[in-house]
Amino acid sequence: ITAELPHIALFPSAGMGHLTPFLRLASMLLSRNCALTFITAHPTVSANESSYISSFLSHHPQVNHIELQITPFLHSTSTDDDPFFLQFQATSRSTHPLGPLLSTISPPVSAIFSDFLVASSIAPIAADLGIPNYAVATTSVKFFSLMANLPNLLSNVAQLSTTTEVNVPGLAPIPISSIPPPFKDPNHLFTSQIATNAPALSAAKGILINSFDGFEPETLAAANNGRVLNHLPPFLPIGPLQPYELKRDKMQCLSWLDSKPAESVVYVSFGSRTAMSKDQIRELSKGLEASGCSFLWVLKTTKVDKEDEEELQDLLGDSFLDRTKNKGIVVKTWVNQQEILEHPAVGGFITHCGWNSVMEAARRGIPVLAWPQHGDQMVNAGVVENAGLGIWERKWGWGVLVNGEEIAIRIKELMENEKLRRSARKVGEEGMKASEVDGSSEKVLTGVIEFLKQ
Ligand code: BUP
Numbered sequence: 001i002t003a004e005l006p007h008i009a010l011f012p013s014a015g016m017g018h019l020t021p022f023l024r025l026a027s028m029l030l031s032r033n034c035a036l037t038f039i040t041a042h043p044t045v046s047a048n049e050s051s052y053i054s055s056f057l058s059h060h061p062q063v064n065h066i067e068l069q070i071t072p073f074l075h076s077t078s079t080d081d082d083p084f085f086l087q088f089q090a091t092s093r094s095t096h097p098l099g100p101l102l103s104t105i106s107p108p109v110s111a112i113f114s115d116f117l118v119a120s121s122i123a124p125i126a127a128d129l130g131i132p133n134y135a136v137a138t139t140s141v142k143f144f145s146l147m148a149n150l151p152n153l154l155s156n157v158a159q160l161s162t163t164t165e166v167n168v169p170g171l172a173p174i175p176i177s178s179i180p181p182p183f184k185d186p187n188h189l190f191t192s193q194i195a196t197n198a199p200a201l202s203a204a205k206g207i208l209i210n211s212f213d214g215f216e217p218e219t220l221a222a223a224n225n226g227r228v229l230n231h232l233p234p235f236l237p238i239g240p241l242q243p244y245e246l247k248r249d250k251m252q253c254l255s256w257l258d259s260k261p262a263e264s265v266v267y268v269s270f271g272s273r274t275a276m277s278k279d280q281i282r283e284l285s286k287g288l289e290a291s292g293c294s295f296l297w298v299l300k301t302t303k304v305d306k307e308d309e310e311e312l313q314d315l316l317g318d319s320f321l322d323r324t325k326n327k328g329i330v331v332k333t334w335v336n337q338q339e340i341l342e343h344p345a346v347g348g349f350i351t352h353c354g355w356n357s358v359m360e361a362a363r364r365g366i367p368v369l370a371w372p373q374h375g376d377q378m379v380n381a382g383v384v385e386n387a388g389l390g391i392w393e394r395k396w397g398w399g400v401l402v403n404g405e406e407i408a409i410r411i412k413e414l415m416e417n418e419k420l421r422r423s424a425r426k427v428g429e430e431g432m433k434a435s436e437v438d439g440s441s442e443k444v445l446t447g448v449i450e451f452l453k454q
Contacts, residue, residue: 037064040053083304089193098122119133145223151199204233210238212435240434256329258343268298275303285404288411293412299315352373
């Protein structure tokens with residue numbers, strides 16, 4: 001007699017960077033015949049979130065959907081009006097209907113897999129239901145360990161303004177220049193949301209993370225041996241998460257990539273939430289042109305997709321678009337990044353080091369030029385460099401305007417450095433191996449499902 005397959009409730013927080021790993025995880029769980037409830041916040045911040053959620057649900061009608069109505073809540077001493085941070089907070093404050101809703105579903109829910117950013121509001125709900133809660137980490141093990149330690153760091157916040165390094169037990173010291181500047185302000189919404197949720201981690205059964213054994217081995221070992229914080233549950237690396245197929249029309253840029261030689265194109269994207277300054281956009285355009293490399297550039301000028309209305313001509317100038325029309329493509333629309341990275345013509349990736357992008361590059365073994373913009377991205381850039389996946393110019397600090405000549409030099413290095421290409425390829429092989437049958441990440445996910453069957 002086989003035990004019942006588990007019914008898992010998944011609950012992401014705001015932004016494509018949070019939704020994407022949950023949709024991938026959902027799809028991996030469905031392919032293992034788990035029953036799923038997908039919890040979403042309504043309204044979403046970006047148009048892409050709502051379109052991805054509807055598309056996923058219409059392809060998987062067997063998935064039960066709970067839509068939580070979000071009551072916008074303005075932080076009383078708001079130091080940042082980032083709509084995603086406001087939504088993190090509003091989502092955490094809108095979870096009260098969940099307990100009653102989850103308690104009446106059939107078959108009964110066996111576990112909640114929820115975003116770290118709702119940990120403190122989900123822990124008591126899971127405890128009341130008598131089911132385990134797994135936190136889902138949407139960043140590197142290293143940055144997550146730093147977040148778990150944030151309450152300790154904030155207990156001596158004055159020190160963060162004078163020190164040169166931050167010490168997280170068990171980890172190599174992290175230069176203060178890599179720490180997100182908002183961490184120096186306990187009232188900043190980004191900081192307060194993380195600090196509120198960190199203590200709740202001790203109630204979680206495990207931390208599911210989109211990483212793999214070979215990518216951050218020392219940090220994983222330190223965290224899982226209780227050196228980082230002894231109350232932390234184990235990190236469960238289940239990455240690189242598998243992409244899932246949603247039938248869409250073939251993107252135009254893929255046909256363009258078809259016409260390019262193998263590994264000749266540099267793909268440029270700074271994720272879904274980076275609004276790059278107009279000056280920096282100009283310098284980047286100069287750098288791309290001067291590098292002489294073919295490029296595919298996904299350009300965004302606002303944090304929220306719905307507000308992005310600027311025309312390419314106004315941003316880059318007709319003459320740039322004209323001069324580079326045989327060399328490159330610039331798009332302002334949402335693309336399927338995973339599909340682009342899988343194209344054989346793509347040979348390098350200039351990325352902000354959002355963690356999903358890092359894992360997508362790692363899965364394919366694509367060399368990365370790390371250019372962090374905010375949040376966890378500098379710490380992630382250090383992880384990328386350490387793993388042998390990419391290069392990182394530390395001088396390109398938070399808010400520093402980098403000039404086109406420097407950018408061109410780094411792009412050439414990215415595309416021409418054979419040693420880097422070999423080591424990135426090796427990362428890709430390890431990443432693929434981790435998620436194959438009997439691979440380390442595959443075994444971890446199977447272990448969690450087996451545990452939940454009991
Ligand atoms: Br832009 C863009 N197409 O056009 P990250 C992004 N993506 O598929 P972020 C597309 O969105 P956080 C596009 O592949 C990745 O899976 C991309 O997540 C995909 O960065 C995801 O890389 C973006 O983690 O989120 O958006 O900055 O701030 O949460 O890291």
